[in-house]
Amino acid sequence: MADNINERLNEVFRNVFDDDSINVTRETTADDIEDWDSLEHIRLIGAVEREFGVRFTMKEVSTMKNVGEMMDIIAERG
């Protein structure tokens, strides 16, 4: 399950940032991906929500610190 989430999430990241060299891990943060700014964050959140059929709360969107936290929320809701 966790592997599967990681794989699907990676595909979403590659699409949004148009970069096939991206390999996200639990520790990946916005600092690790060059184009990951606040504007891209909006698109990324939308894309992840669609891919996994989940909705993040406003609080989660603004406090998520790394990909691991995102994966945990997905695993919990999915």
Add this chain to the structure above:
Amino acid sequence: MASAGYPFDPAEITEKRKRIKRELLADGTKRIKKNIAVLGGSTTNDIVSALEVFLLREGIEPAFYQSEYNRFWQDAMFENAELREFKPDVIFIHTSYRNIAAFLPAASASKEDCESALNERFDYYRRMWDRLLSEYACPVVQNNFELPPYRIMGNRDCFDNAGSVRFINTLNGMFADYAREHQGFYINDINYVSSCVGLDRWHDEKAWCMYKYCCAVDVIPYLSFNVSRIIKSLFGRNKKVLALDLDNTLWGGVVGDDGVEGIEIGEETGTAECFKGFQTYLKKQKDIGIMLTVASKNDHENAVAGLNHPEGVLRPDDFIVIKANWETKDRNLAATAKEMDLGIDSFVFLDDNPTERALVSRSLPAVSVPPMDSPDEYIRTVDKNGYFEVTNFSADDLKRNDMYKANVKRAEQMTEFTDYHEYLLSLDMRAEILPFSPVYMQRISQLTNKSNQFNLTTRRYTQPEIESVAADGNHITLYGKLEDTFGDNGVVSVVIGAVDGAVCDIELWLMSCRVLKKNMEYAMLDTLAGECAKRGITELVGHYYPTAKNGMVKELYSDFGFTKTSEDENGNTEWRLKLEGYKNRNDVIKINQ
């Protein structure tokens, strides 16, 4: 690759826009560059990136200026060096309900207070438009307002003086009045777009509170697509022709197999009514100047019999060209384009058969080929693509079908003459060739943006630019109208020359292909030479800038007797002609009589 128009997947546009943009830019299409200033009352980044994708698909490569967050009014109202330097070709003002929410009257407000709140809001926008139109002399596109996310008084909100629904509807009406009264001003109707999407989906508190987007992020592409329709229309990227299949596209069934009595059209069955509705829709398009042709695998007699079905709406006479034969459809379309003297990129092909659509898409990629899978979706699919978005509407648009029909008749008459000069004389052509005058400004600007083939410099002018060239005294401007025994062609040629001492530099020379080989270009040259003589001008300078489409006029100046004086590595050429002893070339068209 994402689909080229409606229906599109908004999530795909948003998420994969970088990839889509990269692929579009690499596809080898020659695009016109345009500067688009987006003055936003909320976040505009995603609106701009979706707009970019849609414009690239229409052959326009945009560069953008975006105002700082919610600085649209300041950007417009105060001197702005950056914006002026940017030289916008279009200004798009992206405001929404969020920009007027704070000014909606309280439910307890008096009638007078409500009226003054309305006038005050309208004035706030009107002052901005007035200034932009006069300072930047380019088209201005302004959002109207979507309906609010909630109604304090419930249904009463739509009629009570203080109702927010009434306020927005009335303000939208005032915006529309301004648009009707001002050239170069256009409404991006987000009131309609948000209704199509659904207000509950459109309004998104999270998108507003967190990102300051006026609508949900995933509906942004619908908004951007609607703006792109207006912009591509302004820059002459509209389609002109609907090439139609017949069986199961214009009626249910196969006329060759089922017979005229057997096809479904009319009100007998649900399917029949569906097709009648679609024919009615097409007839309305035709009535505003969209041209219809047939591309059908059928015997000609059967096709015509089907179009004469007593319950049908479209008649054989409604079509410029009917190709009903057993040739492949891509070849029929190419032949039709040739007969009509139009680029293949002016065509939209409608066919219920996915195999035919795939063939045409592959063989003629410039043709728009929307999916037509279910008759009850036909109208929506064609309509939402905005192929024929009407930004400016000239009398010529209404006459277009007659003009193209007359062309076919002229071609028939031509076969009766062995001497071409005799034929031209038989047409009894009369031209009006005069300096630009106010009634034709719109048509002239439209022509500069639409003409690609017989166009020496392919310079585009907005209407305000045309007006300023006409007024400035340093230019010779000429429009040419041509009439003959078969009808009036309207304004078909435009020439602009910049005067510098004894030299006139021809900045623009274009002619509509509908009057090719009529010697109209000679009539224009003669008149230009006459104008020059009056002003003591002794020399003409011409330029030819090659594009993918204007190869036909590469040697025009040579034909005119000019001498080539330079040529650069891109094939741009310069030509000169001494006017002393100029002899008129046209002897078949009567000018200004």
